Amino acid sequence: xxxxxxxxxxxxxxxxxxxxxxxxxxxxxxxxxxxxxxxxxxxxxxxxxxxxxxxxxxxxxxxxxxxxxxxxxxxxxxxxxxxxxxxxxxxxxxxxxxxxxxxxxxxxxxxxxxxxxxxxxxxxxxxxxxxxxxxxxxxxxxxxxxxxxxxxxxxxxxxxxxxxxxxxxxxxxxxxxxxxxxxxxxxxxxxxxxxxxxxxxxxxxxxxxxxxxxxxxxxxxxxxxxxxxxxxxxxxxxxxxxxxxxxxxxxxxxxxxxxxxxxxxxxxxxxxxxxxxxxxxxxxxxxxxxxxxxxxxxxxxxxxxxxxxxxxxxxxxxxxxxxxxxxxxxxxxxxxxxxxxxxxxxxxxxxxxxxxxxxxxxxxxxxxxxxxxxxxxxxxxxxxxxxxxxxxxxxxxxxxxxxxxxxxxxxxxxxxxxxxxxxxxxxxxxxxxxxxxxxxxxxxxxxxxxxxxxxxxxxxxxxxxxxxxxxxxxxxxxxxxxxxxxxxxxxxxxxxxxxxxxxxxxxxxxxxxxxxxxxxxxxxxxxxxxxxxxxxxxxxxxxxxxxxx
Numbered sequence: 001x002x003x004x005x006x007x008x009x010x011x012x013x014x015x016x017x018x019x020x021x022x023x024x025x026x027x028x029x030x031x032x033x034x035x036x037x038x039x040x041x042x043x044x045x046x047x048x049x050x051x052x053x054x055x056x057x058x059x060x061x062x063x064x065x066x067x068x069x070x071x072x073x074x075x076x077x078x079x080x081x082x083x084x085x086x087x088x089x090x091x092x093x094x095x096x097x098x099x100x101x102x103x104x105x106x107x108x109x110x111x112x113x114x115x116x117x118x119x120x121x122x123x124x125x126x127x128x129x130x131x132x133x134x135x136x137x138x139x140x141x142x143x144x145x146x147x148x149x150x151x152x153x154x155x156x157x158x159x160x161x162x163x164x165x166x167x168x169x170x171x172x173x174x175x176x177x178x179x180x181x182x183x184x185x186x187x188x189x190x191x192x193x194x195x196x197x198x199x200x201x202x203x204x205x206x207x208x209x210x211x212x213x214x215x216x217x218x219x220x221x222x223x224x225x226x227x228x229x230x231x232x233x234x235x236x237x238x239x240x241x242x243x244x245x246x247x248x249x250x251x252x253x254x255x256x257x258x259x260x261x262x263x264x265x266x267x268x269x270x271x272x273x274x275x276x277x278x279x280x281x282x283x284x285x286x287x288x289x290x291x292x293x294x295x296x297x298x299x300x301x302x303x304x305x306x307x308x309x310x311x312x313x314x315x316x317x318x319x320x321x322x323x324x325x326x327x328x329x330x331x332x333x334x335x336x337x338x339x340x341x342x343x344x345x346x347x348x349x350x351x352x353x354x355x356x357x358x359x360x361x362x363x364x365x366x367x368x369x370x371x372x373x374x375x376x377x378x379x380x381x382x383x384x385x386x387x388x389x390x391x392x393x394x395x396x397x398x399x400x401x402x403x404x405x406x407x408x409x410x411x412x413x414x415x416x417x418x419x420x421x422x423x424x425x426x427x428x429x430x431x432x433x434x435x436x437x438x439x440x441x442x443x444x445x446x447x448x449x450x451x452x453x454x455x456x457x458x459x460x461x462x463x464x465x466x467x468x469x470x471x472x473x474x475x476x477x478x479x480x481x482x483x484x485x486x487x488x489x490x491x492x493x494x495x496x497x498x499x500x501x502x503x504x505x506x507x508x509x510x511x512x513x514x515x516x517x518x519x520x521x522x523x524x525x526x527x528x529x530x531x532x533x534x535x536x537x538x539x540x541x542x543x544x545x546x547x548x549x
């Protein structure tokens with residue numbers, strides 16, 4: 001597509017404005033022109049010989065879905081004459097109306113789909129299926145926002161096509177082998193994932209919020225202090241992690257921010273003002289890698305009377321044994337402030353974290369046990385075993401940070417209590433390659449006034465091995481609960497102050513959840529992408545339920 005390399009992506013929206021992200025083939029002035037006369041213009045900025053722009057579109061009307069086009073130096077680049085799917089409807093910017101209803105779709109873990117016509121080894125892509133449904137009925141139901149909760153790209157599990165491309169650049173016998181090594185190779189991952197024609201159109205017309213998880217950088221990213229030390233001792237990790245953080249900032253993080261937050265961001269100003277912003281961005285990434293407390297990737301978005309607090313549960317960790325925490329103190333304070341700010345101004349609180357808060361009971365107990373071993377509670381030999389288990393079995397969720405688990409539990413309870421409590425408090429997560437609903441109870445008390453739920457949905461497009469299906473099904477069973485109690489006793493792990501049970505699932509497949517929030521009412525739907533014989537993949541409703549108490 002002449003002039004436009006990737007995008008447009010519709011990112012931030014509010015009652016009268018939006019931001020649209022693009023990558024272009026050359027520097028220039030990017031203009032978004034809307035059918036109603038509204039629009040916006042931004043010059044490109046340069047990072048590592050790539051050119052980007054984030055256009056602030058103003059003057060939009062609430063309750064409308066306005067078609068738009070993108071121009072580069074007065075030449076239209078979206079939609080383009082050589083569009084391979086001319087049947088797709090025009091891209092629009094939907095601005096919420098006064099009725100207050102908000103639909104929030106969410107999921108995580110998406111391998112890029114293979115080129116059209118090639119077999120898909122992991123089954124149909126849920127985002128592709130969502131795009132086809134919206135395109136078939138542009139005036140029908142669509143999400144008001146799509147939350148992508150991690151693993152938007154897989155830096156450590158590349159496709160055959162990407163490995164072939166990597167082999168033209170360097171010897172794959174040298175580390176990191178078939179994984180990506182630098183910024184240029186990260187850009188390839190985003191092209192492969194977001195140039196899928198249906199997904200490209202979907203991202204141009206449905207607003208998105210994103211947060212990373214481990215595979216955006218590497219499996220088990222920041223699982224422990226020992227893991228970080230081992231990675232920093234390699235010859236290739238420093239360039240990889242800096243490139244991963246730089247590309248995340250450009251391709252995902254910028255669009256999470258409001259225009260006011262962008263205006264106040266000194267790094268954004270520095271990168272835009274420089275002839276080449278690469279070094280400024282690299283220095284920022286180096287500081288973030290050295291000291292996570294210097295950077296905030298978490299953010300807050302309000303959609304009418306729905307609040308979304310997106311929590312960085314990867315880069316913000318404190319990993320020193322004896323002080324381990326999912327969030328550094330300043331980050332934890334920020335999350336608390338954003339959650340409790342102007343209580344009574346929202347009817348639904350959504351806390352996004354790539355990693356589930358409430359896991360299958362056995363998995364929770366094993367993670368807490370491993371944490372006690374690694375802390376040295378049972379001696380050096382058990383600590384070494386605990387570290388091996390932690391890495392081998394990915395024992396690094398909130399349960400593996402017991403004090404952080406308790407703090408999040410307390411925050412959820414506080415946010416959901418009192419006369420100004422919202423109707424629901426939902427923790428939205430992915431990561432674990434299945435979907436489920438879990439509901440906590442507070443023994444000895446009635447618990448919060450709001451209905452509190454863990455809603456987990458993963459993957460959007462990835463594999464689900466049979467052993468994983470069995471393990472998670474067993475993890476929720478009564479037998480597993482008893483086994484977990486025994487394991488926790490061995491580690492002398494402190495028992496959590498809440499209990500919880502699975503109230504839906506587990507479901508396995510490529511899938512999305514959608515919350516429909518209307519006043520204080522809430523409905524949840526789970527849909528899976530399925531292909532019939534000779535028929536294109538469609539989203540099929542697997543579960544739909546009312547969450548209102």
